[in-house]
Amino acid sequence: MSLLVVGSVAFDSIRTPQGDSGRILGGAATYFSLSASFFTQVRVVAVVGDDFTQKEEQVLLNRGVDTSGIVRQPGKSFFWAGEYGENVNEAKTLDTQLGVFASFNPQVPEKFKDSEYLFLANIDPVLQVAVRKQMNGARFVGGDTMNYWINGHRSALGEMLQNVDALLINDSEARLLAQDPSLARAAQKVLDMGPKALVIKHGEYGATVFFRDGAFGIGRHPFRAPTLPIEQVTDPTGAGDSFAGGFMGYIASQSQLTREVFKRAMFYGGVMGSFAVEAFGTERLQKLTKPEIEERYRIFRELTHLE
């Protein structure tokens, strides 16, 4: 079934101990779309500038992503330059240029409004809520946010949290949002703010999904999925968005939202995140095949399962 993502399509320039990417295609919605495209039909709503050419669009089209919701405006696309040191969990921002993204006011095209699954990538929570309200028919809505919105836009974020079924954030964001250093307690506090499910991404340690009591009729026990211990992380950019793409994409591909579907979605999220970091930018996702995904899913299972 159709999955709509609203977020950034952008350019990045990334330096890691493994090298320098130069100016490459990036953006949360880009990583998300490519990742989810292995599971379901994906539609994107975003804004780009004159520098977004046929070449960049072709990357999404090659994966069957519907790009007709990407609006072109005069000016430059969002641009981010960052650097990672030996600690791949921390990016240092070198430059941010909002460009046309500064006035992003996402309008969902009529023909996209029948999308049953919606992902609100990390943008202003006011815009996330506005998009959510254009999509009243959505069966399941996922969302992301970041420290910037948690610190300075708590009231808007509070409304956003009332409007998503699942929130996907990382450890430090969960602790900051709940203002509690205990991850398990923080999870309960965030669930009390609105979402029925909270997926906390632990970077190289995997991810845990926590459920509100009675949510989806599947019980409140958490579930934890691993990632692969990877010897060489080339570029961690987009790992979280690729996780979200695998997670939401798998859910959208299933007719029912059972506990087992949630569990498999967590595994596919981890699988897609683990591929994303193997090369700069979206390079690895562009070359990926479904058999490679299934093979890694099998390895994740082997990594964690008793007989």
Next chain:
Amino acid sequence: MSLLVVGSVAFDSIRTPQGDSGRILGGAATYFSLSASFFTQVRVVAVVGDDFTQKEEQVLLNRGVDTSGIVRQPGKSFFWAGEYGENVNEAKTLDTQLGVFASFNPQVPEKFKDSEYLFLANIDPVLQVAVRKQMNGARFVGGDTMNYWINGHRSALGEMLQNVDALLINDSEARLLAQDPSLARAAQKVLDMGPKALVIKHGEYGATVFFRDGAFGIGRHPFRAPTLPIEQVTDPTGAGDSFAGGFMGYIASQSQLTREVFKRAMFYGGVMGSFAVEAFGTERLQKLTKPEIEERYRIFRELTHLE
């Protein structure tokens, strides 16, 4: 089968956000013994002072631990005072008094020399090697160490690493020992130093075992076990030693060392560590029952397993 542990039996005084323990029984060998005692027959070799009374010994005897290898010497037992803040992964040492432990020179009693399983808790690697040499019949040897020995006693530690089958350390110790910030790469480097298996404990994220190629005839794929997301960590002291006790105790209880036994041992390690942190000192381990252990093992499985 019999499992011998050599290490510290001590007193601790612990402050955490949940309170102050006062002077209580502690020490790596104490936590290890209590934890392992749920799986197999445990024997301890340690040194204590006059302050170690029948009351403390009874804690071990109640769990069927053979305490006849605990040598009493005039003076005080090893004492450690520490404090944990909101980050339960970091202890601040307030006081250390070595006491009789300063001249610890472990001699394995003749009647203990038939122990088939041996655990070298965190002591001077020179002593660990000396104990190992007294136990030539041991089928499987586990060992622990810490930053102090990694930083300042690398050559002695190198010999210790050639003398253990499995090394159990945490993330920061693995990175420090291998001098590599990537955990997966660090694991391979540590395995190159001697041990056939390396168990890296990730605190609240669980633990991963890495194998040397061909070790134990069980393949080199790593295996990851979870811990429970716990809302209230009362006292993290002894979590790692309790993990080691569950891990080694389970292995010692099985007739063969298969991949499946290793995997279950990782789960039991996590289970025992998760219980240890629920109360101050060894309090929770003292009250624990086998059905509680099996129930939590089932929960760990539910937390991580697809259908």
